[in-house]
Amino acid sequence: MTALLEASSLAVSLGRRPVLDDVAFTLAPGETVGLVGPNGAGKTTLLRALAGVLKPVRGEVRLEGQPVGSLPHGHFAARVAYLPQGGGSYWAVPVRTLVMLGRLPHRERWSKPETADERAVDTALAATGVEHLAERPVTELSGGERARVLLARALAGEPQLLLADEPVSGLDPYHRLEVMEHLRALSQAGKAVVVVLHDLTLAARFCDRLVLLADGKVAASGPPEEVLTPQRLDSVYRVRAVLGRQGGEPFVVPWDRLGDKDDSSLAEGTG
Amino acid sequence: MRGWLLPSLALLVIAAFAGSLLVGPAGLAPLAVLDGLFGLRSETVVLVVQEIRLPRSLLAATIGATLGLAGAALQGYLRNPLAEPGLIGISGAAALGAVLTLYTGLSAAFSLALPIGGMAGAVCAVLLVQALAGRDAGTLSLILAGVAVTSFAAALTSLALNLAPSPFAALEIVFWLLGSLSGRSMEHVALAVPFMAIGWLLLASCARGLDALTLGEDAARSLGFDLRALRRRLILGTALSVGAATAVAGAIGFVGLVIPHLLRPLVGYRPGALLPVSALGGAVLLLLADMAVRVVTPGQELKLGVVTALIGAPFFFWLVVQSRREAT
Numbered sequence: 001m002t003a004l005l006e007a008s009s010l011a012v013s014l015g016r017r018p019v020l021d022d023v024a025f026t027l028a029p030g031e032t033v034g035l036v037g038p039n040g041a042g043k044t045t046l047l048r049a050l051a052g053v054l055k056p057v058r059g060e061v062r063l064e065g066q067p068v069g070s071l072p073h074g075h076f077a078a079r080v081a082y083l084p085q086g087g088g089s090y091w092a093v094p095v096r097t098l099v100m101l102g103r104l105p106h107r108e109r110w111s112k113p114e115t116a117d118e119r120a121v122d123t124a125l126a127a128t129g130v131e132h133l134a135e136r137p138v139t140e141l142s143g144g145e146r147a148r149v150l151l152a153r154a155l156a157g158e159p160q161l162l163l164a165d166e167p168v169s170g171l172d173p174y175h176r177l178e179v180m181e182h183l184r185a186l187s188q189a190g191k192a193v194v195v196v197l198h199d200l201t202l203a204a205r206f207c208d209r210l211v212l213l214a215d216g217k218v219a220a221s222g223p224p225e226e227v228l229t230p231q232r233l234d235s236v237y238r239v240r241a242v243l244g245r246q247g248g249e250p251f252v253v254p255w256d257r258l259g260d261k262d263d264s265s266l267a268e269g270t271g
Numbered sequence: 272m273r274g275w276l277l278p279s280l281a282l283l284v285i286a287a288f289a290g291s292l293l294v295g296p297a298g299l300a301p302l303a304v305l306d307g308l309f310g311l312r313s314e315t316v317v318l319v320v321q322e323i324r325l326p327r328s329l330l331a332a333t334i335g336a337t338l339g340l341a342g343a344a345l346q347g348y349l350r351n352p353l354a355e356p357g358l359i360g361i362s363g364a365a366a367l368g369a370v371l372t373l374y375t376g377l378s379a380a381f382s383l384a385l386p387i388g389g390m391a392g393a394v395c396a397v398l399l400v401q402a403l404a405g406r407d408a409g410t411l412s413l414i415l416a417g418v419a420v421t422s423f424a425a426a427l428t429s430l431a432l433n434l435a436p437s438p439f440a441a442l443e444i445v446f447w448l449l450g451s452l453s454g455r456s457m458e459h460v461a462l463a464v465p466f467m468a469i470g471w472l473l474l475a476s477c478a479r480g481l482d483a484l485t486l487g488e489d490a491a492r493s494l495g496f497d498l499r500a501l502r503r504r505l506i507l508g509t510a511l512s513v514g515a516a517t518a519v520a521g522a523i524g525f526v527g528l529v530i531p532h533l534l535r536p537l538v539g540y541r542p543g544a545l546l547p548v549s550a551l552g553g554a555v556l557l558l559l560a561d562m563a564v565r566v567v568t569p570g571q572e573l574k575l576g577v578v579t580a581l582i583g584a585p586f587f588f589w590l591v592v593q594s595r596r597e598a599t
Contacts, residue, residue, distance in 0.1 A: 053492045077495030084489040090350035091540040104483055104493045113276050137540075153486070201285075 004029050004192050005050060005161055010059035012042075014047045019055075020216045027194060029160070032187040034224070035196045038237055041213040042087060043196045044165055045162045050194065051082035051163050074159070076106035081159035085166045085196070087150050092137040095149050099124055102156030116269035123153040126180055144175035151182060162186060164195045168202065180206045200241070200252035204228055212236060228252050243271040276537055280551035284332065287558035291322065291328040294562050296569060304543050329464070330553040331561040334452075334516040335526060337467050339507045339553020340546055342527020344474045345532075347481035347542030348505050349414065352535075353590060355528045356513040359413060359506070360396040360420030362524070366448060367424040367431075367516035368392020374431045389518020390511075392507045397510040398422050430578045450521035450576020452561050463515040470512025472548070473504045478543035485542060523576045526553050526582020532590065 002025040012020040020042045027033055035043045048054040050061055054067050061068045068076055071174065102124070103117045113121075125131045128148040133141065138149060147167060154162055164183065168176040180202050185194050187208070197203040203210055204224040207223055212220040212227050212238045220227045233241045233254070240256040291303055297319045299307065306312045307320030338356060345354040356362050371379040372388035405418035408558035412501040428448070435441035492498055516523075530552040531545055538544040557575075560582070564573040 048489065051489075051493045053489050074495045077493060080493070081491065082493035084487060085491075087487060088492060089485055090487070090533070091542065093485060093540045097539055097541060098485065101482060102493070104479060109479065163493075190310060 003027060003062075004064060005194075006062045006065070007050060007056075008059055010046075010049060010061070011057045012045050012054055013057050014045065014054075020049065020056075023059075023213075023216070023218055025050065025211065025218075027043050027161070027192050029192050030187055030190050031209065032183060032193040032195065032207045032235060034203040034210045035194065035213060036198075036200065036203050036210055036227075037213035037219070042216040043213055046213065047082075047163050047165050047194065047196055047214075050088040052076055053082065061148065074105050078157065080160055080161045080163065081154035081157050082152060083154045083162065083164040083167055085169070089138040089147060092139045094135050095130060095138055095141070095152075096121065096125070096134040099156045100150045102153040105157055120158055120222065121152075121156050124152040127155055127185075143170050144178075147171055147175065147179055148182075151179065155186075159191065161192045162194070164193065166198065168194050168197070168199065176202060197204065200228060200254065201250075204250040204252050225250055233257060276548055277551070279556065280423075280548055283555045284551050284558070285463060287555050287562070288328055288332055291331060291562050292324050293556045295319070295324055296565070310568050319480055322456065325400075326455050326460045327397060327452050327561065328558065330452050330455050330459050331558045333460075333464055333467055334520050334523065334558025335553040335555070336550040337470065337512040337529040338523065338526035339515045340471060340474055340550040341513050342553070343478065343542070343545045343549035344477055344481065344505055345509065345527070346475070346531050347484065347545065348502070350534055351414075352485060352530070353587075353594070354414075355524070357398055357421065357511055357522075357524055359417035360424060361393050361513045362517050362522050363421040363424035363428075363553070364392040364396030365389040365514045366392070366522045367428050368395070369518055369521070370428050370431050370444050370448065373447060374435065374440065383458065386459065386515070386518035390514040392424070393510045393517065395426070395516025401506070437507065439500070446574070447521050448576075449574035450523040450579070451564075451572075451574045453572060455519060457541050459549040460521040461516075463498070463519045466515035467512045468508070470508045470515070473508030474512065475546060477501055477505050478546050481542035481546075499549055509584070521574075521576055523579050525559070525579050526556055528590075529583055529586050530556055532586075 007023065010020055010023040010025070011018065016147070023046060025028060025046070035042050035046060045054065047057050052061065063071065063079065098118065098119050103113065103120060107113065107117060122230040125134060128146065128151050130148050130152055130156060133145060133149065138146065141149060151167065168179050168242040171179065176199065183195060184206055187193050205225055209222060210224050210227040211218055212232060217238050220232055228243070230241070230243065233239055236252070238258045239254040240258060241255040242255050244251055289525055292308070293301055299316060299319065303312055305315055307316040308325070310317050310321070339421070341356045342354070345356060345358065346352055367544055368388040368391045369385050372384040377384040377388070399420050400413065400416045403419060404412045409535055428571050432441055432444055435444060480491065480496045483494045488498060531549045534548045534552050538548055560578050563573055564578055567573065
């Protein structure tokens, strides 16, 4: 079976600086994959490349086996939703208007929203529990409300695949869990999710598979407990962590910072 | 879109246009104006209405629409309510182009040199801004390039004034720079309106992309919008429409700032929906302002650009204070 989204020997540069080198990535329907790694490892860059926002220097991204560049215009946008990091709205548009923007790839030029568009927006607002905010200006919402509204915007396009960049950053524990549960519900409904996370416990609990990036390369990839081993936390993150299980699910609590030793086996420049 | 807004603005444009035809030093009765419009009165009346008042009203409406539309489009693109056609150097360079034709005497040699000079200035500004900001530039580098082009154009304009061959030439340049619609002919209309119309079409085609940009550049790209193509259309549309407008009327500021700001809440802050209403609103404002300069001081007519600046600059102060308050 073809992977839903796939990238091979991907190299991406920002300006002249190479950020990703020889990265491979696959994603199957119904799967939640977490992208983890220290700051500057290239998580956001990989997600942007997968979303088609950045053009790779080498390699290509394929959607169901088709190179993204060869797809008819608008086809990719209609099937893949991208939720950028720290997103928001530049204008004080009402929540419902903002969520409707997610329908743009499905709508004809100059046309008004159709019933199908309105229905998709209603469904997205209900799925993330923000129907009661529909008429409020986006700029007046709290962080947790805004995160859910932006998620609703991404869901309104009824994507097969959601790429979310740190959707829980800046949220309190309650809202972190809430957003992660929404993502899990999506993959249980047969959609695929790629999510960048810094919270390793959330990554271990909610993702089927993790891709650990270090210095623009894939350091490890596989089931969470195989990726987040003490050795890797040591060599990639340079922390010692408390690892354990609670109710059958893993947790990872970073505890000690390892000293700044000049050991060449440690990842360089990951600060 | 709230259904009543576009029709009522369109009615306002028609009313202001009619009002603008009725006002003038000749003191014609409304019926005489109507007859004159269709060539049914004495030669003098027909001349006043068709050759003096009609081009003036047409230019006020189309230039106002251009400034309102371009302001709304630039604000949507730059996601900054303080953006204005003047901001990316287009007005300044168009004014410089026109001043150069006055200075060199080209405009005296053949009258259409003035408008052509203005548009050439606008096109140069666009090319220079593009070159300075780079092909894939972000908002900040675009604004910086605009500031640089504006300052350079202003310096060259001052130089031309400084070296003006005679006080009369200097006075002519200054008066023209102030921005006015008096003494414009149907020739000016014929030269400017086609370019403005092409610019309007280009700007109107940006509406959906501007809506998507509400979410930021990455999200807009992921929704399937080619932002480089969007920027090309936006800059070319602004250059054609504002360049042509500045060429025939001089520098008329602040319409593109005030109008989108006032109308934005009425369209639910949607940048795309703001475009058509800002065009109509700009037309109304400039028609009214141009009536005001004729009515308030009939003896020594105020310059239109002076009036819009007198209204617009305090409004700009207020906007800056407002945005500072929001930031804290």
